[in-house]
Amino acid sequence: MKLSRLAGSLSAITLAATLALTGAGSAQASTKPATPAYVALGDSYSSGLGAGSYYTNSGDCKRSAKSYPALWAAAHAPASFAFAACAGARTGDVLGKQLGSLNGSTGLVSLSIGGNDAGFSDTMVTCVLNSDSACINRINEARTFVQNTLPGELDKVYTAIKGRAPSAHVVVLGYPRFYKLGASCAGLSETKRKAINAAADLLNSVIAKRVADHGFAYGDAAAAFAGHELCSGSPWLNSVTLPVESSYHPTAAGQSGGYLPVFSRAA
Numbered sequence: 001m002k003l004s005r006l007a008g009s010l011s012a013i014t015l016a017a018t019l020a021l022t023g024a025g026s027a028q029a030s031t032k033p034a035t036p037a038y039v040a041l042g043d044s045y046s047s048g049l050g051a052g053s054y055y056t057n058s059g060d061c062k063r064s065a066k067s068y069p070a071l072w073a074a075a076h077a078p079a080s081f082a083f084a085a086c087a088g089a090r091t092g093d094v095l096g097k098q099l100g101s102l103n104g105s106t107g108l109v110s111l112s113i114g115g116n117d118a119g120f121s122d123t124m125v126t127c128v129l130n131s132d133s134a135c136i137n138r139i140n141e142a143r144t145f146v147q148n149t150l151p152g153e154l155d156k157v158y159t160a161i162k163g164r165a166p167s168a169h170v171v172v173l174g175y176p177r178f179y180k181l182g183a184s185c186a187g188l189s190e191t192k193r194k195a196i197n198a199a200a201d202l203l204n205s206v207i208a209k210r211v212a213d214h215g216f217a218y219g220d221a222a223a224a225f226a227g228h229e230l231c232s233g234s235p236w237l238n239s240v241t242l243p244v245e246s247s248y249h250p251t252a253a254g255q256s257g258g259y260l261p262v263f264s265r266a267a
Contacts, residue, residue: 042086046068082099104167176225
């Protein structure tokens with residue numbers, strides 16, 4: 001073999017080895033970036049209360065394997081997954097108990113919060129057990145709180161999240177409307193249903209405004225649940241049920257068919 005041919009062969013071998021080591025020239029060698037560390041915060045709509053399949057170590061927080069955070073994490077294999085959402089949580093609980101997993105490496109945060117601050121549970125009990133006027137009065141109390149006090153409480157939570165996880169993409173999810181109106185349905189009167197839906201719309205609008213002002217992403221659960229409210233043909237929400245704490249919370253279908261797509265699009 002001539003020296004020129006030998007040199008050419010050695011150069012080709014060296015180039016091939018370099019390409020093999022670096023992955024250059026191979027489409028299969030390129031890989032997607034790892035999914036960032038994910039932290040799920042919030043209340044029962046994020047913990048999965050009402051969906052069943054609760055983790056045994058989650059206690060009263062009722063964290064479900066069928067919740068949208070657990071389903072998303074199972075599908076995307078984030079670098080780490082901290083599931084801090086807890087049934088019954090208010091803004092103060094997020095601030096005091098749920099932010100420990102947030103840090104500079106956190107890449108994604110989900111959150112639903114505000115409904116319990118506004119008196120969600122008490123309002124629904126009042127509306128189920130009492131007259132139209134008593135229901136409307138309790139809803140009006142909640143509306144006043146949502147308009148005048150809740151924005152400041154949400155600001156505290158959003159500011160704290162940003163401070164602890166400055167690089168994270170934060171997705172805040174709203175709440176569904178509970179009822180399909182105009183349908184024949186046993187239970188609450190149409191007057192109560194309209195007032196409850198209107199209160200949910202107000203709550204969502206306040207949350208969405210604060211979310212936008214903090215530069216976070218908002219997930220519209222009301223749109224996702226349209227056609228699957230209570231009194232529809234295929235509800236994704238529990239009506240009054242046992243255990244009673246699951247009442248008016250998303251079913252497993254509501255988590256997978258409603259909340260999960262909304263979060264996935266925003267994430």
